Amino acid sequence: MAPGGGICKEVIESSIEFSDYEMATSSVELRGSPCRKATTGFSGNLGTTSNNDVHELLECPVCLNLMYPPIYQCPNGHTLCSSCKARVRTGCPTCRHELGNIRCLALEKVAESLELPCRYQIWGCQDIFPYYSKLKHEKNCNYRPYNCPYAGAECSVTGDIPLLVRHLKNDHKVDMHDGSTFNHRYVKANALEIENATWMLTVFNCFGRHFCLHFEAFHLGMAPVYMAFLRFMGDEEEARQFSYSLEVGGNGRKLTWQGIPRSIRDSHKRVRDSQDGLIIQRNLALFFSDCLQSLFFFFYLFAYR
Incomplete structure (x- = not known):
C-alpha cells in the first residue's frame, strides 16, 4: 500500500472573540448567495425596510463580514467593523475622514430586531435566529460542512461526507476498504529514524459509515x-x-488498544495531541521487529457498534 501522507502541515485554528457576545468573525453570505436571498421577506419591526436591506447595512464595507458590536462610524456616518477599524490607518475607507471612536449605537440597536436564517440553510438547517445569536449557532451547527480529514498536507476543501470521500479517493489517492476489519503489514526501513510525517491514512466503509x-x-x-x-x-x-479495537503485533508480541472513534469535527492535530489512540514508544516498537534495521507493524482493526 502506498503511504497516504506526507509531511504534516497542520492548519492552525484561530478564532476572534467579540466581547459581550462570544462570537467569532466568519465569512458570511455575499450578495447573490442562496443564504443571502433567503433573508428577503423576513421582516421584523422595521416598517417598510426589509431585513435584506438592513442586512446590507450591517455588512462591513472593508471585509464584507457582518458587523457585531462594537460597530464604529466616522463623523460622516460611514460604518465599519471593529476588526477593520483596528487595521485601517488611512481614515474612513469610504470618505477618508479621520476615524475616531464613535460607536454607531443606532445600527447596533437595529440589529437586535433582526432574525436571519442559518448560513447553512442550503445544507438543511431550517432554523431562524436573532442576529446576535446567528454566528454562535453557526459555529456548532450540525449542518455545517466538514473539513477534509487528510492530514498529510494543508487542504481547504470542505463539504458533506460523500463529497469528502470522493475527494480523498480522487485527489489524495487514499486507500479505501469495505468492511470492519483491516489487516496490513507496514515496514519502516530504518527503525531508529522517526520522521514527523503521516505514514498512512486509510478510509473504511462499514455499517453504512466511513472511518479514517x-x-x-x-x-x-x-x-x-x-x-x-x-x-x-x-x-x-x-x-x-x-467502538474499535486496534492491535499491533510482530515477533511473537502484540499490543492492543480499545477506544471510541473521534469525529472529524476534531482536527487531526487535536486528536493526535490528545494522545487518544494507540501510542508505541520507539523502544517498545523495536520488540515487534526481528532486527534493528527494519520495523514491521501488523495492524488489525475491528470496528463495531
Whole structure:
C-alpha cells in the first residue's frame, strides 16, 4: 500500500472573540448567495425596510463580514467593523475622514430586531435566529460542512461526507476498504529514524459509515513515537455509537488498544495531541521487529457498534 501522507502541515485554528457576545468573525453570505436571498421577506419591526436591506447595512464595507458590536462610524456616518477599524490607518475607507471612536449605537440597536436564517440553510438547517445569536449557532451547527480529514498536507476543501470521500479517493489517492476489519503489514526501513510525517491514512466503509485510520510517526516531547487512531466521518454524537479495537503485533508480541472513534469535527492535530489512540514508544516498537534495521507493524482493526 502506498503511504497516504506526507509531511504534516497542520492548519492552525484561530478564532476572534467579540466581547459581550462570544462570537467569532466568519465569512458570511455575499450578495447573490442562496443564504443571502433567503433573508428577503423576513421582516421584523422595521416598517417598510426589509431585513435584506438592513442586512446590507450591517455588512462591513472593508471585509464584507457582518458587523457585531462594537460597530464604529466616522463623523460622516460611514460604518465599519471593529476588526477593520483596528487595521485601517488611512481614515474612513469610504470618505477618508479621520476615524475616531464613535460607536454607531443606532445600527447596533437595529440589529437586535433582526432574525436571519442559518448560513447553512442550503445544507438543511431550517432554523431562524436573532442576529446576535446567528454566528454562535453557526459555529456548532450540525449542518455545517466538514473539513477534509487528510492530514498529510494543508487542504481547504470542505463539504458533506460523500463529497469528502470522493475527494480523498480522487485527489489524495487514499486507500479505501469495505468492511470492519483491516489487516496490513507496514515496514519502516530504518527503525531508529522517526520522521514527523503521516505514514498512512486509510478510509473504511462499514455499517453504512466511513472511518479514517491514521498511522504516523512523530516526536512526543523529546520521545519518538508511533501512533494510530481512528476518526469517524460524521458528528461527535454519532461517533460515540461506535467502538474499535486496534492491535499491533510482530515477533511473537502484540499490543492492543480499545477506544471510541473521534469525529472529524476534531482536527487531526487535536486528536493526535490528545494522545487518544494507540501510542508505541520507539523502544517498545523495536520488540515487534526481528532486527534493528527494519520495523514491521501488523495492524488489525475491528470496528463495531
